[in-house]
Amino acid sequence: MKLTSREIAERVAARLIGAGDVQITGVASLQSATEENLVFVEDEKHLAAALASSAGLIIAGEFAASSPHKTALLISDHPKLAFARAARLLPQSGNSAEIHSSAVIHSSAKIGAGVGIEAHAVIAEDADIGSGTRIGCGSAIGMGVKIGAGCEIYPNVAVYARTEIGDRVIVHAGAVLGSDGFGYVRDRENGHYEKFPQVGRLIIEDDVEIGANATIDRGALDETRIRRGTKIDNLVHIGHNCQIGEDVVIAAQAGLSGSIVIENGAVLGGQVGIGEHARIGEGVMLGGQGGVLPNKILRGKGRAFWGTPAQPLKQYLKQLAVMARLARKD
Numbered sequence: 501m502k503l504t505s506r507e508i509a510e511r512v513a514a515r516l517i518g519a520g521d522v523q524i525t526g527v528a529s530l531q532s533a534t535e536e537n538l539v540f541v542e543d544e545k546h547l548a549a550a551l552a553s554s555a556g557l558i559i560a561g562e563f564a565a566s567s568p569h570k571t572a573l574l575i576s577d578h579p580k581l582a583f584a585r586a587a588r589l590l591p592q593s594g595n596s597a598e599i600h601s602s603a604v605i606h607s608s609a610k611i612g613a614g615v616g617i618e619a620h621a622v623i624a625e626d627a628d629i630g631s632g633t634r635i636g637c638g639s640a641i642g643m644g645v646k647i648g649a650g651c652e653i654y655p656n657v658a659v660y661a662r663t664e665i666g667d668r669v670i671v672h673a674g675a676v677l678g679s680d681g682f683g684y685v686r687d688r689e690n691g692h693y694e695k696f697p698q699v700g701r702l703i704i705e706d707d708v709e710i711g712a713n714a715t716i717d718r719g720a721l722d723e724t725r726i727r728r729g730t731k732i733d734n735l736v737h738i739g740h741n742c743q744i745g746e747d748v749v750i751a752a753q754a755g756l757s758g759s760i761v762i763e764n765g766a767v768l769g770g771q772v773g774i775g776e777h778a779r780i781g782e783g784v785m786l787g788g789q790g791g792v793l794p795n796k797i798l799r800g801k802g803r804a805f806w807g808t809p810a811q812p813l814k815q816y817l818k819q820l821a822v823m824a825r826l827a828r829k830d
Contacts, residue, residue, distance in 0.1 A: 501525070501591045505557050505572045508538070511589055512582040517565060518572035522556045527587045530555070538590070540583035559583050600637075612649065630667065642678070648706065660718060666706035672734070674713040678702040681717040681724075681740025681758055696720060698740065705729075711736060711752070720758070727764075739776070751788070765801075773808075786810060 503511075506520030528537035530546070533555035540559040541550045550558050551569050558564070559574045559582050576582040597614045605611065605623040612631035619637045623629065627641050630649035635641065639657040647653070648667035657671050660678030671677065683696035700719025704726045710716070711734035718724055719741050726732070726744045733752040738744065742756055745764035750756075754768050757776040762768070765783045772786050775794030780786065783801030791808030792798065798805055804813040 502536070503589060505574070508557065508586050508589065509574050512559075512574070512576065512585045514559060514574035514576040514582050515565075516572065516574055518569070520572075522572045524557050524590065526590050527583065528555070538583065538586055540579045542579050559586065597632075597634075603635075618655070624661070636673065654712075660702070663702045663704070663718070665704045666708070666728070668707050669704055670709040672710060672712040672714075675710050676715045677704070677710070678718045679715060681720050683720050683740060683758070700724070700740070702726075705746075708732070714738075717742075717758075733770075745782070757794070787813070 502523045502525050504520060505522040505524065506516060508524060509516040523536060524538050525536040528539060530539055530549050530553045533539050533553050535554055535556040537555050538557045538559065539550055539553060539555040541547050542561065544563040547560060547564055547567060551571055555571060557572050557574065559576055559579045561579055562575060564573055565575050574582065597616045599617045600619040602619045603617045603621045606625040608625045609623045609627040611629050614632045615629050616634040618635060621635045621637060621639045623641045624643040626644045628646045630647055630651065632649050633647055633651040635653045636655035636657065638655050639653055641659050642661035644662045645659050647665045648669065650668045651665060652670045654671060654673040656674050658676045663678035680698035683698060684693040685696050686693050698718060698720050700721050701723045702716055702718045703723050705728040707729045708726050710732045713734055714732055714736045716724060716726065716738045717740040722741065724740055724742050727746045729746050730744055730748040732750045735753045736750050737755045739756055739758040741759040744762045745766065747764060748762050748766050750768045751770040753770055754772040756774050759777045760774050761779040763780060763782040766780045767785045769786060769788035769790065771789045774792040777795045778792045779797045781799035784798050785804040787804060787806035790806050790810045792810050798810060805811060806813050807816040
């Protein structure tokens with residue numbers, strides 16, 4: 501599959517300067533680009549290198565419009581965003597709509613048009629796989645799981661029964677979705693722990709991306725929900741009953757206890773830890789290794805918090821400065 505420079509310009513809403521019939525098959529860096537590749541530059545200082553590369557098409561800002569060039573240009577107010585959108589239009593290497601002979605698919609499963617299922621994947625009874633989705637080798641899709649259209653499920657992903665995944669979701673290798681939450685009741689008489697029922701579901705909405713070896717628990721009695729457009733990094737754990745809003749970003753090694761609410765547009769840095777029943781407000785930014793105590797509420801769109809327990813950034817930095825002065829006195 502190839503797209504012309506004109507087709508790409510129309511679909512990413514960029515202005516085309518130069519030939520409209522350049523055939524593009526993929527994206528690349530400036531160093532590795534060929535004449536069938538698309539590249540991008542965000543600032544003028546890299547434009548010369550882009551024009552000197554072998555790329556067949558360049559996405560750049562308005563600064564490139566008047567530059568002398570032989571290469572076709574796409575002019576955009578946000579070149580990096582336009583490049584990302586163009587990349588999704590172009591075929592990715594290794595994609596296949598074939599179903600491997602070693603895949604195990606229950607007779608009651610529904611498999612949409614153009615679905616690819618790689619070697620040794622297992623699709624359980626009553627699963628429903630949407631059109632154009634790809635299931636990586638060794639993945640296990642449980643009973644009654646629903647996966648939407650255009651999803652990419654990489655190798656060795658485990659999706660527990662009744663989990664629902666929307667359209668265009670990306671799940672990287674080794675992720676576990678819908679496993680039991682860590683819920684127990686202690687018998688005070690003998691000190692033993694009894695497992696609390698974990699019979700809820702996990703719902704993942706459209707355009708979510710989940711990193712490698714991330715784990716997201718199902719709800720205990722109701723549901724855990726990851727809302728549209730949220731991006732979850734590698735090695736993140738999200739406990740049962742959590743409600744994650746739209747366009748949330750959670751960086752690697754963050755850990756969320758049960759029943760936490762993360763509102764729309766929040767950003768959680770790497771290795772953040774949040775206690776049960778806490779709430780992170782809309783647009784809040786929590787710095788790396790920040791800790792939020794159980795039942796705590798952080799509010800303030802665009803406001804940054806840091807430290808353990810998490811506090812407003814300016815306050816935290818003042819405390820660090822005071823401690824540094826005290827240490828020098830000793």
